[in-house]
Amino acid sequence: MRQLRDTVWQRRGTSWVWDEEARNQICVANEVWSLRQFLRASKAPGSWPDDLPSNGGKTLVVAGLDGSLDLLTPTDAETWLGDAIKPAILSFQDEYEGDAALTFWLPGGHNRVRAHAATDEVRWLCHMPHGHQIDLGRIFWGKANEYPQEILLRDGGRPAGLFHLRIT
Template identity: 60%
Template sequence: MKQLLDSVWQRRGVSWIWDDEALSIVTKPVEVYSLRELLRAAKKWPVDLPSNSGNTLVVAGLDACLDLLAPADADGWLANELKSAILSFQDEYSGEAALVFWLPAGHRRFHTDMATDAVRWRCSAPHADQQIEFGRLLWGEAREYPQEIILSEGGKPVGLFHLRIT
């Protein structure tokens, strides 16, 4: 998987981050939307986004939502509800804003198949032996993306970035 050592993820595209430093770069805690607020906002997006000088919307709670759903239900919800909200966001801001999902344990939950770059989400108990086909459901396994976000040369990945989901 390609690595991204660039700040573009802070202003454009869709990212899933799990690093505290990366989070603090783009938002303050009071500016973070809940997943419920994101789904509500998808009906009428705000003119001004709350974070990063109006360039970014940070959302928390996706991990908790996925943990509460059975894997089959999570598949359907990701492919329909969440993807619809992401596409609506991209359309509303013409690709000129960033949607960032905060997943504090994401580094332990995302699994990338090195041979195919397929990205999967490891489910929690009682479904800990299953994985959700995260990449296939949200971005259709586009090979150019996602990219691993790194904050410094040689640094560990702090998230995943996708410029535009179709």
């Protein structure tokens, strides 16, 4: 998987971030939206704010995706991601015309997001007792596995998250 040391993920595209230092670079706690707020804004015309709450109006950080996935069976989670979350991401992208960043805060993501080194497939490890893996690449970017990039805050560091410039 390609690695990204640039800060473009803080201003554009969609990211899934699990590193607290990375999250702190773009927002403070009271700027984070709940998943419910995010989904509500995506469904009501004119509900997206003119100025996003974080990073000088360039970023929206959303928390709660991981907890919601944990409440669902793997099959229901896949359906929900495709039927509710992906359209909400697309709505965000359309509203801001690719000139804003959407970041999903996944505090335990370093243990749950699995990138296969040989194929660049990205999967979400479901909460026990399921233990299944959800193919995020298939759901969000149609298996165009060359596009997601690992976010690195420093050379030789562990990935802080994943970045995708545009979901289609």
